[in-house]
Amino acid sequence: MSSTSVARAAQPRASERRIRVLLAKPGLDGHDQGAKVVARAMMDAGFEVIYTGLRQTPEAVARMSLDEDVDVIALSSLAGSHLPFCRKLKTLLEANGLTDKLWLIGGNLPAQDHDELRALGFTGIFPTGSKLDAIVDYIRENVR
Amino acid sequence: MNDRAPIEVRPVVNESGLEVQPLYTAADVEASGGLEMLGQPGEYPFTRGIHPLMYRKQPWTMRQYAGFGNPHETNQRFKYLIANGQTGLNVAFDLPTQIGLDSDDPMAEGEVGRVGMAIDTLRDVEIAFDGIDLSRITVSLTINGAAAILIAMYLAMAEKRGYDVTKLRGTCQNDILKEFIGRGTWIFPVEPSIRLVGDTIEYCARHAPKYSPVSVCGYHIRESGATPAQEMAYAFCIARAYADDVIRRGLDVDEFAGRLSYNFNIFGNLFEQICKFRAGRSLWAQIMKEEYKAKKPGSMWLRMIAGGGGGGLTFEQPELNIVRGAYYALISALSGAQTMALCSYDEAYTIPTEYSARISLRTMQILIEEMGLTETVDPLGGSFYVETMTNRMRDLMKEIIADVDAQGGIVQLIADGTIQARVSEQAYRMQRDIESGAFPKVGVNCYRNEHEEDHKVEFHPYREEDARLQIESLARVRAERDEAQVSRALARVAADARAGVNLMPAIVEAVKAYASVGEITREMVQVFGRYREPIRF
Numbered sequence: 082m083s084s085t086s087v088a089r090a091a092q093p094r095a096s097e098r099r100i101r102v103l104l105a106k107p108g109l110d111g112h113d114q115g116a117k118v119v120a121r122a123m124m125d126a127g128f129e130v131i132y133t134g135l136r137q138t139p140e141a142v143a144r145m146s147l148d149e150d151v152d153v154i155a156l157s158s159l160a161g162s163h164l165p166f167c168r169k170l171k172t173l174l175e176a177n178g179l180t181d182k183l184w185l186i187g188g189n190l191p192a193q194d195h196d197e198l199r200a201l202g203f204t205g206i207f208p209t210g211s212k213l214d215a216i217v218d219y220i221r222e223n224v225r
Numbered sequence: 226m227n228d229r230a231p232i233e234v235r236p237v238v239n240e241s242g243l244e245v246q247p248l249y250t251a252a253d254v255e256a257s258g259g260l261e262m263l264g265q266p267g268e269y270p271f272t273r274g275i276h277p278l279m280y281r282k283q284p285w286t287m288r289q290y291a292g293f294g295n296p297h298e299t300n301q302r303f304k305y306l307i308a309n310g311q312t313g314l315n316v317a318f319d320l321p322t323q324i325g326l327d328s329d330d331p332m333a334e335g336e337v338g339r340v341g342m343a344i345d346t347l348r349d350v351e352i353a354f355d356g357i358d359l360s361r362i363t364v365s366l367t368i369n370g371a372a373a374i375l376i377a378m379y380l381a382m383a384e385k386r387g388y389d390v391t392k393l394r395g396t397c398q399n400d401i402l403k404e405f406i407g408r409g410t411w412i413f414p415v416e417p418s419i420r421l422v423g424d425t426i427e428y429c430a431r432h433a434p435k436y437s438p439v440s441v442c443g444y445h446i447r448e449s450g451a452t453p454a455q456e457m458a459y460a461f462c463i464a465r466a467y468a469d470d471v472i473r474r475g476l477d478v479d480e481f482a483g484r485l486s487y488n489f490n491i492f493g494n495l496f497e498q499i500c501k502f503r504a505g506r507s508l509w510a511q512i513m514k515e516e517y518k519a520k521k522p523g524s525m526w527l528r529m530i531a532g533g534g535g536g537g538l539t540f541e542q543p544e545l546n547i548v549r550g551a552y553y554a555l556i557s558a559l560s561g562a563q564t565m566a567l568c569s570y571d572e573a574y575t576i577p578t579e580y581s582a583r584i585s586l587r588t589m590q591i592l593i594e595e596m597g598l599t600e601t602v603d604p605l606g607g608s609f610y611v612e613t614m615t616n617r618m619r620d621l622m623k624e625i626i627a628d629v630d631a632q633g634g635i636v637q638l639i640a641d642g643t644i645q646a647r648v649s650e651q652a653y654r655m656q657r658d659i660e661s662g663a664f665p666k667v668g669v670n671c672y673r674n675e676h677e678e679d680h681k682v683e684f685h686p687y688r689e690e691d692a693r694l695q696i697e698s699l700a701r702v703r704a705e706r707d708e709a710q711v712s713r714a715l716a717r718v719a720a721d722a723r724a725g726v727n728l729m730p731a732i733v734e735a736v737k738a739y740a741s742v743g744e745i746t747r748e749m750v751q752v753f754g755r756y757r758e759p760i761r762f
Contacts, residue, residue, distance in 0.1 A: 109320035111409020165335035210540040
């Protein structure tokens, strides 16, 4: 079910390594306007964005993160199933040795869920109302 | 004072891209095409409304979106809304149901009953509408990918309860083409998806002629970044694609066009919205009459649900959304909508609670009871500004439609991702304009509260327990039904999908045997395959 088609939004120049971001739509949520807007902001910032499209499983997100050798794993969730998804994804990212990557999540994320998301390792939390530049700046400052 | 230079004013352009003048006169109306397309309410081209008396005869239907958890809980919410004066139902389904998965599917974990009601079999539909008088309350099913199955279940449930389905009214959203642009609950590739919509239109025209099998949605296209003019123009292109499919099967346009309806969005400039609706109403009538040679006035009617869209509401200072909702409802009433629904003020936080749904309902009731909105038809008709802008919006929509046709047609532009890329580019520019302050949004980029205290928004609770109960209920239905009958019915779904005949009779047989949404969908996926998103930026 998971789409394997990915968009390489920008080609890296040979001389320098750009920040590579996997931007995924977890679960069954179909709201992708926000994810696509964030993808464009990241492309404008010079990042290489691999946008997964809709309906990604935790397994698919972990596999693509590994295969694409990304620096940042970003999720966009608006239909409320972020906690069960992130709990599963955390285990898989750890099992694949991806704990040194930057994990981000944005979307419809009630304030009462932020502590658990942070504890799971999603250090960048960008609820509705966050600015595009705030997301871009956070990645620039925190990517390892 | 005559030597003074004229006062310079900043040029204003609306979201659709049309210039807005500081003053309109009769000369502007004339220059924009005059009052040729105005006519009388209830008469072609219906700019002023599709009925002669409009709300004077009957106010708009109030149809708040509702549904969550399992069918038992949703049935309770429906009864609550009806007891509070709601005159129609607008059913929210959970995501697994919307994309054809059963509640016990591994992909459904964590999503069962979350953003709407879970439906697996006909038994669930029977429970959801238990005790609701379907001759008095019309039901709108907000489902697309799995629409053929849910229409079959709804008709089967009504028939079991003794209603004459040839007289049954109701609506299904069933607009799959817009799901590929926004909302995303597609299942099958584009071509078989259109065929399924055509199957439902053809089947209902023959068996349930009062039922509206499709509500073509500009709403979600606008939410995805389209301008108001594009919202309406793209929706018309999509409606033409469905009509063409049905006409190719040999139906006459007047056999089905009267049951097509629309779903549009409201946010942004008040006058632009009102003129959008007045322009669109006459343009659709013109398309049906001139392009499709419709004869019946009902085939030319743009019947619509038009409500306050989530895209205009804000996460910041959420209580301001109650005020925005009231303006959106006012716009809808001034535009002559048949049905109204408002996104609740807590839209950016949660699905509506009883409290927030009641505020939306009361907002509409205030317009009916206190504000005089039902007394006079098209009260803005004849305004120099409104008539000029209505003409200009109509011309602009025609240009957009001609442009789509010249580029290969809406089906191709959706299949290859062109429309999606266009609207998401616009959404990005709008987001940048909001963040820079170029596009004002109160509470977001101006008039922010100095101390953004924690907003007092009550969350609709999600109970894992409901998902477990739903899965148990599905297991019980499977244990009780006649498996041989189910297997035969499912085999017929696959055979008819392959044969290219109308799938509705086979789906109706399968739902009556208590085959599940997931089981029926699987048979079709084996024949049609699944959609793959074209990802383009």
